[in-house]
Amino acid sequence: MSAQNAPLRDAASRLRGSDDIALLSATDLIEHYRAGTLSPVEATQAVLDRIGRLDRHVNAFALLDADAARVSARESEVRWRRGEPLGPVDGVPVALKDLILAKGWPTLRGSRAIDPAQDWNEDSPATARLREQGAVLLGKTTTSEFGWKGLGDSPLTGVTRNPWNIAHTPGGSSCGSAAGAALNFGPLHVATDGGGSTRLPAAHSGVFGFKPTFGRVPVYPPSQNGTLFHVTPMTRSVRDAALLLDVIGRPDLRDWTALPPAEISWQAELDQGVRGLRIAFSPKLGYAQIDPQIEKIVTEAANALAGLGAIVEQVDPGIEDPIDLFQTFWFAGAAKLLASFDPTRRALVEQGLQAVAEKGRAIDAVTYLQAVDRREALGRHFNRFHQDWDLLLTPTTAYPASAIDASEADLVVRPIRSPFTYPFNLTQQPAASVPAGLTEAGLPVGLQIIGAKFADTTVLRAARAFERAKPFPRPLDPS
Numbered sequence: 001m002s003a004q005n006a007p008l009r010d011a012a013s014r015l016r017g018s019d020d021i022a023l024l025s026a027t028d029l030i031e032h033y034r035a036g037t038l039s040p041v042e043a044t045q046a047v048l049d050r051i052g053r054l055d056r057h058v059n060a061f062a063l064l065d066a067d068a069a070r071v072s073a074r075e076s077e078v079r080w081r082r083g084e085p086l087g088p089v090d091g092v093p094v095a096l097k098d099l100i101l102a103k104g105w106p107t108l109r110g111s112r113a114i115d116p117a118q119d120w121n122e123d124s125p126a127t128a129r130l131r132e133q134g135a136v137l138l139g140k141t142t143t144s145e146f147g148w149k150g151l152g153d154s155p156l157t158g159v160t161r162n163p164w165n166i167a168h169t170p171g172g173s174s175c176g177s178a179a180g181a182a183l184n185f186g187p188l189h190v191a192t193d194g195g196g197s198t199r200l201p202a203a204h205s206g207v208f209g210f211k212p213t214f215g216r217v218p219v220y221p222p223s224q225n226g227t228l229f230h231v232t233p234m235t236r237s238v239r240d241a242a243l244l245l246d247v248i249g250r251p252d253l254r255d256w257t258a259l260p261p262a263e264i265s266w267q268a269e270l271d272q273g274v275r276g277l278r279i280a281f282s283p284k285l286g287y288a289q290i291d292p293q294i295e296k297i298v299t300e301a302a303n304a305l306a307g308l309g310a311i312v313e314q315v316d317p318g319i320e321d322p323i324d325l326f327q328t329f330w331f332a333g334a335a336k337l338l339a340s341f342d343p344t345r346r347a348l349v350e351q352g353l354q355a356v357a358e359k360g361r362a363i364d365a366v367t368y369l370q371a372v373d374r375r376e377a378l379g380r381h382f383n384r385f386h387q388d389w390d391l392l393l394t395p396t397t398a399y400p401a402s403a404i405d406a407s408e409a410d411l412v413v414r415p416i417r418s419p420f421t422y423p424f425n426l427t428q429q430p431a432a433s434v435p436a437g438l439t440e441a442g443l444p445v446g447l448q449i450i451g452a453k454f455a456d457t458t459v460l461r462a463a464r465a466f467e468r469a470k471p472f473p474r475p476l477d478p479s
Contacts, residue, residue, distance in 0.1 A: 025240050044072075055183075072135075098110060101122050153404075168402065188235060193425065196420075198210070203448075210238075216249050216262075217248050228333075238464040280315040280392045287320060294395050335360030427453070430454075
């Protein structure tokens with residue numbers, strides 16, 4: 001081993017056991033693989049051991065294929081020994097949300113209405129890119145049924161719990177991704193976001209979630225929610241999210257809305273900081289009700305970015321709550337989804353989703369097309385807003401994570417559970433949630449950072465700057 005690898009060798013020797021290895025980031029693992037101080041087999045087994053010990057407390061995995069993961073890890077180890085890794089995530093453990101296709105594994109989408117006895121012989125674009133780059137695929141993480149709500153339960157997999165307090169939800173619909181990322185069940189998680197389904201659980205679970213500009217990560221098959229829907233990274237660090245985006249943000253011919261490939265690595269400008277950036281801070285977006293603790297925490301976060309040299313002013317973007325606009329598309333998507341099932345299977349879907357679909361069936365074509373016009377106007381509004389402001393800061397959620405036993409009435413009143421996330425699915429802008437602090441009850445709070453369309457790099461830079469200034473702890477093991 002060369003002298004330049006001595007620090008990594010020393011770091012590896014200080015790892016006290018498999019659990020320490022499981023806590024390493026993806027970028028750290030790659031450095032160790034390159035130096036020969038750790039192997040993909042060791043890292044994968046460490047993650048599997050941690051999942052085996054802790055997942056019974058939170059229920060993050062809908063499917064875990066330990067045997068396939070070990071085979072992939074051994075193959076990766078051979079490539080690293082030859083100095084021939086397939087790509088930047090070769091040998092890194094990755095989990096996929098169970099809305100994302102993966103060959104050989106059923107994608108049941110949290111629903112009893114999906115027949116598992118069918119050919120599962122196709123990868124989604126994100127899965128295909130990860131396989132091509134040698135990632136170790138662990139399995140499928142839980143989701144609320146078809147990703148329809150912001151809570152962490154489904155009729156198929158039951159309740160997924162928040163690692164910070166298992167009496168609370170981790171948020172949804174990417175509940176398993178959030179709980180798994182928080183507990184280091186693999187450093188990389190591929191999630192989805194149609195109205196906040198990455199950012200909301202990231203905020204509730206104390207991890208980093210990033211919704212890139214629409215089209216940045218190809219999607220196939222298309223979601224019932226159409227152009228609201230994004231495939232996203234969810235990780236414990238901004239750098240790991242940028243690494244994952246480098247891999248899954250590559251073109252795929254099956255998605256005709258996909259953007260051209262990026263000309264640079266998303267990791268390239270992460271450490272350029274925020275000095276001189278013009279940042280608008282809107283704690284209520286002009287219309288939201290918000291928990292006072294969350295408002296205090298995100299205000300302190302905005303001040304921290306100002307302390308790093310950004311020009312931060314409290315400014316509302318001048319919009320009304322677009323919830324009715326969002327629900328036009330969301331409810332119509334639910335109606336489209338349930339129309340694809342025969343009555344027997346449709347009856348297996350939970351009542352809340354059936355009620356949403358019923359509202360969607362009542363939307364006429366003229367109303368829908370008027371909503372398209374209103375959505376375009378909202379997008380133009382934010383195009384103009386970002387002529388003056390590089391970034392917009394808001395809370396990610398209005399309230400801390402709710403208790404597991406939240407009432408059904410609450411689900412009807414707050415089906416998305418955040419007034420801050422869905423506007424930016426409508427406008428297709430990049431938006432991230434970065435951990436900002438803890439409530440008095442010890443529940444995480446997220447700061448949302450929104451950029452102009454296509455300004456993904458600026459969002460990641462700001463998130464990285466804040467992360468470095470305000471490092472966030474990981475939860476205690478729920479055991």
